[in-house]
Amino acid sequence: MTALAQTTRQPLVALLAAVLPALMAHPATAQEQIPSAPAADLEASENPAVLYTPSGVAYWDVVEGKGDQPRLNTAVRLHFRAMSPDNTRVYSTTEQARPMTIVLDGAQAAWVEALATMKVGGKRRIQLPARLGPPLPDRVGVAPDSPLVFELDLIEVRGRALTGFQALALIVLAVLFVGSVAATAKGWIRRRAGIAWTLVWAAAAIAIVRPDFTAVIAKWLGIGRGADLVLYCAVVTMLVGFLMVYSRLSNLRREMTLLVRHFAIRDAHVNEGPGDTKPTRKSGGS
Amino acid sequence: MPEPLGEGLPAFPRADIDTMADFLLPHDIAEKTFIVIAAYNEETCIADVVTQVRQQFPNVVVVDDGSTDATYANAKRASKYTLRHFVNRGQGAALQTGIEFALDKGAEYIVTFDADGQHRVEDIEHLLAPLCRGECHYALGSRFLGTADGVPFSKKMTLRLAVLFTRVINRVQLTDTHNGLRAFSRQGAKRVQITLDRMAHASELIDQIRHSGLAYTEVPVQIRYTEYSIEKGQNPLGAFRIVMQYLLGRISR
Numbered sequence: 392m393t394a395l396a397q398t399t400r401q402p403l404v405a406l407l408a409a410v411l412p413a414l415m416a417h418p419a420t421a422q423e424q425i426p427s428a429p430a431a432d433l434e435a436s437e438n439p440a441v442l443y444t445p446s447g448v449a450y451w452d453v454v455e456g457k458g459d460q461p462r463l464n465t466a467v468r469l470h471f472r473a474m475s476p477d478n479t480r481v482y483s484t485t486e487q488a489r490p491m492t493i494v495l496d497g498a499q500a501a502w503v504e505a506l507a508t509m510k511v512g513g514k515r516r517i518q519l520p521a522r523l524g525p526p527l528p529d530r531v532g533v534a535p536d537s538p539l540v541f542e543l544d545l546i547e548v549r550g551r552a553l554t555g556f557q558a559l560a561l562i563v564l565a566v567l568f569v570g571s572v573a574a575t576a577k578g579w580i581r582r583r584a585g586i587a588w589t590l591v592w593a594a595a596a597i598a599i600v601r602p603d604f605t606a607v608i609a610k611w612l613g614i615g616r617g618a619d620l621v622l623y624c625a626v627v628t629m630l631v632g633f634l635m636v637y638s639r640l641s642n643l644r645r646e647m648t649l650l651v652r653h654f655a656i657r658d659a660h661v662n663e664g665p666g667d668t669k670p671t672r673k674s675g676g677s
Numbered sequence: 678m679p680e681p682l683g684e685g686l687p688a689f690p691r692a693d694i695d696t697m698a699d700f701l702l703p704h705d706i707a708e709k710t711f712i713v714i715a716a717y718n719e720e721t722c723i724a725d726v727v728t729q730v731r732q733q734f735p736n737v738v739v740v741d742d743g744s745t746d747a748t749y750a751n752a753k754r755a756s757k758y759t760l761r762h763f764v765n766r767g768q769g770a771a772l773q774t775g776i777e778f779a780l781d782k783g784a785e786y787i788v789t790f791d792a793d794g795q796h797r798v799e800d801i802e803h804l805l806a807p808l809c810r811g812e813c814h815y816a817l818g819s820r821f822l823g824t825a826d827g828v829p830f831s832k833k834m835t836l837r838l839a840v841l842f843t844r845v846i847n848r849v850q851l852t853d854t855h856n857g858l859r860a861f862s863r864q865g866a867k868r869v870q871i872t873l874d875r876m877a878h879a880s881e882l883i884d885q886i887r888h889s890g891l892a893y894t895e896v897p898v899q900i901r902y903t904e905y906s907i908e909k910g911q912n913p914l915g916a917f918r919i920v921m922q923y924l925l926g927r928i929s930r
Contacts, residue, residue, distance in 0.1 A: 637925065645872055648766045652774045655740065655760040659778060662757050 444504040449518050456513025459548040461506070463603055464557075466494045466549035469506065471525050472542045473533075481539060482531045490546055491525065502541065509545045516542045560599050568592040702802060702809055709785035710805065711736045713775030714756075715768050716792035720747040726794050727755040733798055734788075738779055742771040758782075769878025773871040780866060787866045791857040800898040804860035813892035814865030817851065818858035822897030829902065842920065843883055851895060855879045858898050865891050877923035 441451045461467045468490045472483040484491055495507060502524045505517045521527060522535035525543075533539065571592060575585025598605045598621065605617025614620045703709075712734050716723050723739065731737050739752040743765030753759045760774060772789055779787050786808055788801050796818075804816040821836075836855060843854040859882075861869070868889040873881045886893050 641926065647764075648770045651762045651764055651766055652770065652777070655762050655774050656778050656781070658761070660753050660759040660761075662753060662755075662759065 444501070444508075446501050446504060448501050448505050450505040450515055452509075452513060452515050453542065454512070454514040456510030456545055458511025458545075460508070460510050461495055461545075461548045463495055463601075464554075466492055467506065467545065468492050468547040468549065470544040470546060472544075473521070473524065473527060473531075474540045474542065475533075476538055476540065481533055482527050492549075502543075506543055506545070509543065511545050511548055514542055514544050516540055557599055561596060564592050564596040564599070568596065702805060706786070706805060706809065707734050708736070710734050710788060710801075711738055711775075711779035711782065711784040711786070712788050712790050712801065713772060713779060714739045714790050714792050715742055715771035715775060716740065716744065716748050716752060717742045717765065717768070717771070718744045718746050718748060719792045720744070720751050722794050723748050723792055724751045724755045726790075726792055727752060729798050730790060730801075731755065731757070734801065736779075736782075736784070738775045739792075740771040740775040740778075742766060742768065767873075767878070769871045769873050769881070772878070776861070776866050776869075776871075780863065784866070785863050786860060787863070788860045789857055794903060795900050796858045797899055797901065800858060800896075801860070803896050803898065804858065807894050807896065808860055808862050813894045814862040814868075814889075815886050815891065815893035816860040817853070817886075817893060817895050818856045818898035819851070819853035819895040820856060820898060820900045821852040822895060843880065851883065853895070854883060856898070856900075865889065865893075873923065873926050877919045877926060880919075880923045881926070 441449050443449055470484045470490045472485075473481040475481050493503070495503065499507070500523070502517055502519055505515060509515050517524070518538060518540050520536045521533045521539050524539060524541045527533060568589060571580075571585055571588040574580045575582060575589065580588075598617070602617065605620055607617075609615065609617045609620035612620065614623070712730050714723075714727065714730070714737065716739055727737050727739060735757060737756045738758040738760065739756040741749040741752060741759065741761040743762045749759065749761050758778065760778060762771060762774065775789075776787055786805055788804060790796055790801070800818060804818060807813050807816050836853065839854050840852060843851055868891065869882060869885045871878045871882060
């Protein structure tokens with residue numbers, strides 16, 4: 392393969408030869424095989440600083456950014472240019488002077504992975520088949536498999552975009568948080584319980600807004616997923632809660648027995664019937 | 678403590694009052710002793726049991742534990758003292774009520790007695806003997822020290838398991854841990870407080886006896902297994918529930 396690529400001056404064929412067998416080896420998988428080895432005379436091969444994302448997208452930084460880094464659930468604005476391997480520009484978002492906005496929501500396309508580790512102000516180039524990169528308008532008319540070099544220009548990281556669930560949950564949790572703080576301060580509930588509940592609401596709010604929060608802690612504890620960690624904590628908490636409820640129930644039953652006993656003794660029936668010849672004794676002291 | 682008997686071995690010599698020449702109960706023992714009988718739906722036999730006991734020990738306290746039949750009415754006619762739990766709280770609670778009532782009335786000795794006719798009145802004296810001699814404050818009846826006639830096999834096995842359980846958990850060497858015939862001195866009775874209402878009170882009682890630091894002893898008694906009492910007895914599943922309730926009771930305290 393490599394010899395063929397070197398001898399022919401048509402990188403298109405070379406790349407196709409490298410990519411197609413890989414693509415055909417996994418015909419039905421959803422995960423696409425990203426061509427990992429750049430073809431010989433692409434710009435990538437001249438640049439020693441080529442890195443690869445976890446899925447194998449080659450990328451390198453033209454300019455390194457110094458600003459914010461995008462995070463999960465942030466909206467990101469970027470310009471990008473698509474260039475064919477012979478450095479002719481295929482498309483640029485600057486043509487409409489309107490940058491592209493996408494939200495990083497965790498279901499990442501391969502090219503977004505390369506975008507996610509950039510910083511604002513940075514320019515990064517990645518190399519991908521056209522259909523795996525940022526969306527191009529139809530009129531550009533590039534074959535879906537043709538290799539293109541995309542230059543991503545990260546302009547701005549917007550604040551978090553909250554989903555509807557997150558917004559609603561945050562409102563509820565904020566109310567609960569304030570409620571438990573007030574209840575503790577006013578002494579309506581016990582100190583320890585109040586502090587515990589406040590922490591629970593705060594932790595829930597953080598976990599909902601920053602889903603990777605639980606993942607970080609879970610990883611540190613050696614648990615696979617953040618959701619698993621939350622599940623384990625919930626199970627333990629419920630067991631403890633159950634024991635506490637059972638204890639309360641037992642106390643309640645005991646108190647009821649005391650009540651029943653009080654009336655039983657108070658209303659005792661005394662029978663001085665036949666067979667009892669002794670005079671009734673005065674009840675002595677204990 | 679003598680080991681429990683197997684089948685076919687000669688009976689352990691019973692502490693029968695007739696054969697013990699060096700002991701007599703005080704003449705006023707009957708006045709100072711209160712017999713506590715906890716009853717639940719025993720309308721058919723409660724009057725007979727009380728009448729039998731009353732011939733020797735007039736101070737009988739019957740605690741009707743929320744029976745739904747005529748137990749209270751029948752007991753009222755025969756027994757000197759009759760108390761009634763207006764809702765069912767369990768045998769442990771009923772016994773505790775009776776014990777507290779008896780202490781209020783100035784009892785010197787308190788004996789718990791079953792309402793279903795399984796126990797013999799003669800055995801009450803046998804239990805009182807070590808208490809009156811001042812040897813101990815608790816006398817616990819044991820059916821495995823004496824002869825037990827007609828013990829059903831499954832019940833015997835369950836009881837043996839209960840004994841083993843008690844040895845492990847309560848660390849007390851007893852041959853019969855679930856015998857309702859027990860005698861307390863006044864001091865001993867004040868030291869115990871039965872809180873587990875239902876059937877697990879037996880284990881709890883043994884716990885408290887051990888913790889009281891007062892001496893206790895086992896006395897052979899005879900149990901009459903009539904058809905009636907066998908029907909009413911605990912089944913093995915019930916035993917499991919008792920164990921769970923007891924263990925949970927210990928945890929949640």
